[in-house]
Amino acid sequence: MDSEWLASMSTCVQCLGCETACPSGVPFEELISRTRAVMSSNRRPPLRIRLGLRLLGRPRLPRWGVSVLAVAQRLHLVPRTGLLPARLPLGGRHRRSAPGGDLLVFTGCVMDACQPEIHDAVEDVLVAGGRSVERTGAAVGCCGALHAHAGLHEEAVARAGMVIAALPGDRPILVDSAGCGAALKRYGGLLGTPAAAAFSARVFDVHEWLAANMEVLPEPSGRSAEPVVVQDPCHLRHAQGVHGAVRDVVGPYATLVELDDEGLCCGAGGAFQMMEPELATEVRGRKLAAIGRAFERSGARTVISANPGCAMYLEAAGLEVRHPMQVVAEALEDRLGR
Amino acid sequence: MSDLVAALDPERVQVGDVARRLYSRDASVLRGGRAGVICFPVTTAEVSACVVAAVAHGRDFVVRGAGTGLAGGAVPCDEPVMIVLTRMDRILEVDESRRLAWVEPGVVNLDLSRHLGGTGLHFAPDPSSQQSCTIGGNVANNSGGPHCLLYGVTSAHVLAVEVVLPDGEVVVLGNEEGDSVGYDLRGAFVGGEGTLGIATRICVRLTEDPPEVATLLLDFMSVGAAAETVSAIIAAGMIPAALEMMDQRVVEAVEPFVNAGYPTDAAAVLIVELDGQPAGVADEIMRIGELASTHGARSVRVAADEGERERIWKGRKSAFGAIAVIKPDYYLNDTVIPRTKLAEVVERIYEIVEEQDLIVMNVFHAGDGNLHPLLLFDAREEGVMERVLAAGEEIVRVSVAAGGVLSGEHGIGLEKKRFMSLQFSPADLEVQSRLRAAFDPDGRANPAKVLPSGASCGHVTSLGRLPEGTWV
Numbered sequence: 001m002d003s004e005w006l007a008s009m010s011t012c013v014q015c016l017g018c019e020t021a022c023p024s025g026v027p028f029e030e031l032i033s034r035t036r037a038v039m040s041s042n043r044r045p046p047l048r049i050r051l052g053l054r055l056l057g058r059p060r061l062p063r064w065g066v067s068v069l070a071v072a073q074r075l076h077l078v079p080r081t082g083l084l085p086a087r088l089p090l091g092g093r094h095r096r097s098a099p100g101g102d103l104l105v106f107t108g109c110v111m112d113a114c115q116p117e118i119h120d121a122v123e124d125v126l127v128a129g130g131r132s133v134e135r136t137g138a139a140v141g142c143c144g145a146l147h148a149h150a151g152l153h154e155e156a157v158a159r160a161g162m163v164i165a166a167l168p169g170d171r172p173i174l175v176d177s178a179g180c181g182a183a184l185k186r187y188g189g190l191l192g193t194p195a196a197a198a199f200s201a202r203v204f205d206v207h208e209w210l211a212a213n214m215e216v217l218p219e220p221s222g223r224s225a226e227p228v229v230v231q232d233p234c235h236l237r238h239a240q241g242v243h244g245a246v247r248d249v250v251g252p253y254a255t256l257v258e259l260d261d262e263g264l265c266c267g268a269g270g271a272f273q274m275m276e277p278e279l280a281t282e283v284r285g286r287k288l289a290a291i292g293r294a295f296e297r298s299g300a301r302t303v304i305s306a307n308p309g310c311a312m313y314l315e316a317a318g319l320e321v322r323h324p325m326q327v328v329a330e331a332l333e334d335r336l337g338r
Numbered sequence: 339m340s341d342l343v344a345a346l347d348p349e350r351v352q353v354g355d356v357a358r359r360l361y362s363r364d365a366s367v368l369r370g371g372r373a374g375v376i377c378f379p380v381t382t383a384e385v386s387a388c389v390v391a392a393v394a395h396g397r398d399f400v401v402r403g404a405g406t407g408l409a410g411g412a413v414p415c416d417e418p419v420m421i422v423l424t425r426m427d428r429i430l431e432v433d434e435s436r437r438l439a440w441v442e443p444g445v446v447n448l449d450l451s452r453h454l455g456g457t458g459l460h461f462a463p464d465p466s467s468q469q470s471c472t473i474g475g476n477v478a479n480n481s482g483g484p485h486c487l488l489y490g491v492t493s494a495h496v497l498a499v500e501v502v503l504p505d506g507e508v509v510v511l512g513n514e515e516g517d518s519v520g521y522d523l524r525g526a527f528v529g530g531e532g533t534l535g536i537a538t539r540i541c542v543r544l545t546e547d548p549p550e551v552a553t554l555l556l557d558f559m560s561v562g563a564a565a566e567t568v569s570a571i572i573a574a575g576m577i578p579a580a581l582e583m584m585d586q587r588v589v590e591a592v593e594p595f596v597n598a599g600y601p602t603d604a605a606a607v608l609i610v611e612l613d614g615q616p617a618g619v620a621d622e623i624m625r626i627g628e629l630a631s632t633h634g635a636r637s638v639r640v641a642a643d644e645g646e647r648e649r650i651w652k653g654r655k656s657a658f659g660a661i662a663v664i665k666p667d668y669y670l671n672d673t674v675i676p677r678t679k680l681a682e683v684v685e686r687i688y689e690i691v692e693e694q695d696l697i698v699m700n701v702f703h704a705g706d707g708n709l710h711p712l713l714l715f716d717a718r719e720e721g722v723m724e725r726v727l728a729a730g731e732e733i734v735r736v737s738v739a740a741g742g743v744l745s746g747e748h749g750i751g752l753e754k755k756r757f758m759s760l761q762f763s764p765a766d767l768e769v770q771s772r773l774r775a776a777f778d779p780d781g782r783a784n785p786a787k788v789l790p791s792g793a794s795c796g797h798v799t800s801l802g803r804l805p806e807g808t809w810v
């Protein structure tokens with residue numbers, strides 16, 4: 001393992017576009033994950049990244065940290081990067097749900113702390129459709145996706161064990177972050193136990209679940225919404241293969257505009273944008289060009305993305321990005337009586 | 339090395355062991371030597387500087403696009419300077435009214451047509467590798483593609499080329515108007531396989547999108563019946579935009595990946611694409627349907643919408659990539675035979691392969707008789723290479739004997755140069771080597787390729803009797 005080899009292995013953003021493209025079905029994710037794990041046992045990722053990831057594992061810390069950052073942001077003390085949403089919540093806005101709903105909504109770590117309004121939108125839509133919802137909440141915490149992505153295999157396995165233990169039963173687990181959803185669906189393979197496989201089988205991307213249960217969604221109120229450009233997160237399109245569901249679910253409520261780049265990565269790639277900032281920016285440049293073409297064609301000004309990592313990274317480049325479920329929730333607002 | 343670093347920047351000159359190994363292969367099974375220094379120029383001036391530096395230090399140079407070539411054209415032999423053009427990937431100018439575009443050589447074929455989306459124009463040559471291969475590589479190999487049956491291969495779509503000659507001088511061959519004054523040097527350069535110089539800017543002709551397109555899927559219970567249908571369509575005076583054949587093994591390999599609804603129990607399927615004015619297309623659909631049923635087609639399906647069309651084509655274009663489902667290695671042969679001999683020669687290919695106890699997949703541009711038998715094998719199996727080579731050689735002989743030619747579109751490269759004398763007399767070859775010398779008197783540009791008289795390349799000169807482990 002010389003430095004040249006390490007460099008070529010660590011510059012893979014792991015978008016998994018190659019898996020989608022490969023007619024022979026080479027299991028690239030498996031190969032690169034194992035390679036990364038070996039690499040990080042020889043050469044650990046930088047300390048600041050390991051520390052940051054460790055914090056994610058401590059359920060209540062992210063929320064607290066975000067409140068501090070939110071204040072700093074308003075005082076213009078925080079540079080604008082792709083790692084944080086443009087405007088963090090000041091805290092105290094977290095809704096709680098009573099235990100015992102028919103569906104679990106996985107709230108995660110970063111997203112729970114930074115963008116609780118997305119979980120709110122998911123909950124609003126499901127409740128409007130007559131379902132009851134329980135949020136997994138801060139006690140369950142991080143799914144370990146970023147750890148796995150950075151090659152921190154042991155930490156990823158540990159997080160998986162904790163999440164599975166914290167969510168027993170057989171209720172479906174709906175996820176509104178494509179990266180977390182992909183990670184939760186991989187627990188079966190990661191731990192190799194029947195319990196983990198059974199857990200993974202309960203996991204659905206929220207759009208995937210809704211598309212299979214369309215009767216839950218109320219009729220659109222006929223309000224003609226502004227067109228939105230659909231960005232397919234790699235973890236939705238390549239890892240989970242359920243990007244079509246976003247179209248099924250949002251289609252009735254808004255005019256969708258497709259990109260012409262066949263699911264090109266936006267460059268965020270979990271911790272990739274921190275480890276390889278230049279390359280990530282270059283990749284994002286191509287994405288921005290495709291989005292620019294779509295804006296020009298359609299007059300749309302907003303992008304929808306089902307993954308917070310992509311959303312923040314694109315926002316940092318000056319775009320307005322929303323979660324698909326926010327668009328649906330907004331279209332249903334009248335009905336929700338807000 | 340220091341000259342190259344001075345001309346480019348250090349980050350764009352690589353000599354690491356991983357890079358040298360990576361850039362020593364293309365998409366063929368051929369192995370030559372190792373790459374020497376690998377350069378990634380981004381301007382014509384930088385390309386010229388690379389050439390000058392190589393020649394000044396007595397090195398050969400090999401230009402490389404995406405490395406999807408199947409004849410070893412971009413495989414290095416004697417530690418040459420590798421000039422990789424993937425970073426020259428800008429579309430410089432699109433002139434919609436004059437239907438032309440200037441592009442850099444590293445532009446990926448499909449990216450150009452995608453970029454033209456909405457203008458009603460596209461770049462017609464569409465090799466199955468179009469999502470990866472570069473336009474520079476297309477020019478160098480005079481590549482074809484399914485739609486070249488009607489629209490012609492790359493040469494028909496290149497108006498002018500800016501070339502860095504093997505002494506570093508920059509010239510422009512051809513012009514935007516596409517009429518040649520004096521000798522057509524542009525025509526001589528296209529298909530030069532990197533032996534005549536380096537294309538650094540290309541002016542391509544753009545083709546109008548047809549008003550109506552229909553894609554048909556015909557299926558047959560025998561390969562012979564499918565082949566006869568191909569001959570009958572052409573004999574009836576129709577030239578479809580594309581006319582492709584895939585045999586059962588190909589269909590079985592790609593169907594799980596594309597879900598196009600290909601009949602996996604058919605011995606062969608034909609993909610026929612018709613384009614033009616709606617009335618003409620409708621009429622041709624009828625006529626082809628009739629011809630197909632008189633030749634024993636089991637069914638004729640017309641794609642109902644764009645999605646279905648795309649899936650049918652995706653299956654065809656994924657054929658090579660699906661091979662690893664069956665075996666880890668393949669050797670693809672590319673010969674052309676007269677269309678009237680299709681049934682006979684394809685039958686003979688199955689026999690040859692049977693005799694060598696190998697597996698073959700047949701997927702090819704049937705409309706112009708361009709065969710692509712893929713021999714599948716596992717190189718780790720003892721003695722398998724000898725059988726693969728013997729079968730490959732026999733296929734070439736049978737094709738040439740049937741009145742065909744050595745290569746349809748993949749070029750000669752390293753792979754076929756030993757067969758050149760099957761098709762050309764010594765006088766023919768001598769004239770070709772004089773043409774080459776006119777561009778490259780010192781023999782520095784990709785010297786070991788194409789002509790049998792050129793320099794030798796590592797082990798590959800004796801393809802028939804390879805030492806252990808020279809192929810993977």
Ligand SMILES: Cc1cc2nc3c(=O)[nH]c(=O)nc-3n(C[C@H](O)[C@H](O)[C@H](O)COP(=O)(O)OP(=O)(O)OC[C@H]3O[C@@H](n4cnc5c(N)ncnc54)[C@H](O)[C@@H]3O)c2cc1C
Nearest residue numbers: 403404405406407411466472474475478481482532537747
């Ligand atoms: C899956 C698959 C499907 C394919 N399908 C087809 C098909 O349908 N039709 C077809 O014709 N081919 C096909 N090919 C072969 C190949 O893709 C084409 O020959 C293609 O044009 C090569 O382009 P490249 O950029 O990869 O060139 P490379 O492989 O990098 O180079 C090919 C040759 O061109 C020379 N060269 C490259 N760039 C330049 C330049 N700028 N100036 C001068 N010389 C240059 C190189 O020295 C070399 O000799 C296929 C290959 C694969 C792997």
